[in-house]
Amino acid sequence: MTIHKEGYTTIALTVLFIMLLNAFVDYKFADLAWLRWAVYILSLALFVIVLQFFRNPKRTFTNGENLVICPADGKVVVIEETEEGEYFKDKRLQVSIFMSPVNVHINRNPISGVVKFFKYHPGKYLAAWNPKSSTENERTTTVVEHKNGTPILYRQIAGALARRIVWYIKEGDQVVQTEQFGFIKFGSRVDIFLPVGTKVNLQLDQVVKGGITVLAELS
Incomplete structure (x- = not known):
């Protein structure tokens, strides 16, 4: 380590x-x-x-062309269809992973592809489990397009303890699955927005490992 x-x-x-x-x-x-x-x-x-x-910590990562890998350590707190209003502006399947202060805080790319969109939003520091944290807290939004044309949106969200989000990517970058795309100091939450109908391999309250646990499978 x-x-x-x-x-x-x-x-x-x-x-x-x-x-x-x-x-x-x-x-x-x-x-x-x-x-x-x-x-x-x-x-x-x-x-x-x-x-x-x-x-x-040293890890053996999971890789797969049609797999979506968990971007962070933590616990699954949301699996639901919701309206994504920043980029897609339509219904998406949201999966949220809550990072507690004892989790590893490194964030990793869930898929390989091209960064089509990136934006940083300054904001509040509401508790990560507060529904408004997704739209009002300090956060970043990243959209990566898979080589099959499927775009995946993932969002770093600061919480009550987290006071700094760090990112290592920008629009136009070619990113590689499981490589680091950012860090949230002292934890918080990462949301992923998938196409409706995507097969999700997780359950609510499941503990996951960033770069290891398979989150979903793309068709």
């Missing part, structure tokens, strides 16, 4: 904060051993928590 590049600055700032905090406690409360040890333990816990946010 390695640490993702998005974590370097955050981890460095966390270490600096811990060092300053512990130095202050050692100086100010030298005679209170119980307090100093409590701060040491909490500092270690904080460091471990931040470190695991940015872990990048």
Whole structure:
């Protein structure tokens, strides 16, 4: 396992904060051993928590020309037909994956193809399970066209904890299935919009792995 590049600055700032905090406690409360040890333990816990946010575990990825692979780790919270109003402006099959703070936060391309559309939206930080988060939160929208002509839309959505969405793609790029397309710091949600009638291989509340779990099959 390695640490993702998005974590370097955050981890460095966390270490600096811990060092300053512990130095202050050692100086100010030298005679209170119980307090100093409590701060040491909490500092270690904080460091471990931040470190695991940015872990990048080694994986054997799933690939398939007609497969749609889960773009993120997490739990399936939505499988339903809905109106997609930004790009398609018609009925689509939405699958949403909720990323908790303990999940790996790397986002991976569910299919290979050409990026036909990309847009970043600044916004609010509502809880990821709030229905309005899909249209009001900070988010990105990406549409990739499969070589068979099928367009798939996927959307990174920030949540109550997430305060920064990172992306590595732009319109016109040729993307490869399971390669990284972005990162959501401290988790949140990823939505995927498929053609109505697409065979989905997931169930509600199923735990999935980004780049590994098969989400759907294209006809």
